[in-house]
Amino acid sequence: MITVRVQTEDFDAGAELALLEKGGAGAVASFTGLVRADDGIEAMSLEHYPGMTEAALLALADNAMTRWPLSAVTVIHRVGRLTAGARIVFVGAASLHRAAALEACGFLIDRLKTDAPFWKQEHHAEGSRWVEAKADDDTAADRWR
Amino acid sequence: MLDILYFAWVRECVGKASEQIDRPAGVSTALDLANWLAARGDGYAEAFVDPSRLRCAVDQQIAPFSQDISGAREVAFFPPVTGG
Numbered sequence: 001m002i003t004v005r006v007q008t009e010d011f012d013a014g015a016e017l018a019l020l021e022k023g024g025a026g027a028v029a030s031f032t033g034l035v036r037a038d039d040g041i042e043a044m045s046l047e048h049y050p051g052m053t054e055a056a057l058l059a060l061a062d063n064a065m066t067r068w069p070l071s072a073v074t075v076i077h078r079v080g081r082l083t084a085g086a087r088i089v090f091v092g093a094a095s096l097h098r099a100a101a102l103e104a105c106g107f108l109i110d111r112l113k114t115d116a117p118f119w120k121q122e123h124h125a126e127g128s129r130w131v132e133a134k135a136d137d138d139t140a141a142d143r144w145r
Numbered sequence: 146m147l148d149i150l151y152f153a154w155v156r157e158c159v160g161k162a163s164e165q166i167d168r169p170a171g172v173s174t175a176l177d178l179a180n181w182l183a184a185r186g187d188g189y190a191e192a193f194v195d196p197s198r199l200r201c202a203v204d205q206q207i208a209p210f211s212q213d214i215s216g217a218r219e220v221a222f223f224p225p226v227t228g229g
Contacts, residue, residue, distance in 0.1 A: 047153055052202060120164060137229075
């Protein structure tokens with residue numbers, strides 16, 4: 001069962017985990033990404049490519065379900081203006097055993113960061129700047145290729 | 146007709162999120178289109194001066210700049226993605 005959502009509203013990670021647990025799988029793993037509250041960031045804006053973004057996340061979820069024995073995958077990514085400390089992204093996976101669930105989560109977030117069309121802009125008191133893609137993210141994604 | 150979409154700082158440089166154009170003669174690849182747009186000057190020149198700083202999608206699929214766009218309906222230009 002694949003759940004993929006791109007939304008402006010906040011999500012409840014606990015509720016999403018409870019849904020993943022409902023399937024009866026023995027192992028549920030997840031990752032939540034939040035807007036950092038350091039570096040003087042007041043807010044962050046997330047832009048996306050409507051249509052292509054959802055398709056890219058669905059393709060990643062499909063990929064994970066093919067690659068690992070999973071019973072469920074959830075990917076939720078927020079867009080719009082988010083304040084410091086706000087939740088940005090949730091990925092979760094359910095499987096019979098822990099290795100698949102944990103690895104699938106690593107795959108989903110690492111590949112989302114290089115493959116999914118979102119763009120972050122940080123807002124500071126002095127002004128705004130577009131976040132630049134990092135070489136470390138490419139390295140992390142490469143380990144799953 | 147071809148839809149062109151711009152995102153993030155590319156959108157800010159160009160000054161619009163999208164536009165529709167008639168297929169220009171002599172434009173076969175995404176790189177041809179980027180160069181054709183750059184020739185408009187101003188914000189377009191600034192956005193497309195160095196295509197290696199950009200990525201593109203053709204009909205909502207990530208594509209290399211060498212991709213043939215003669216049959217495409219939508220081409221998007223944007224910086225490397227930074228989600229997650």
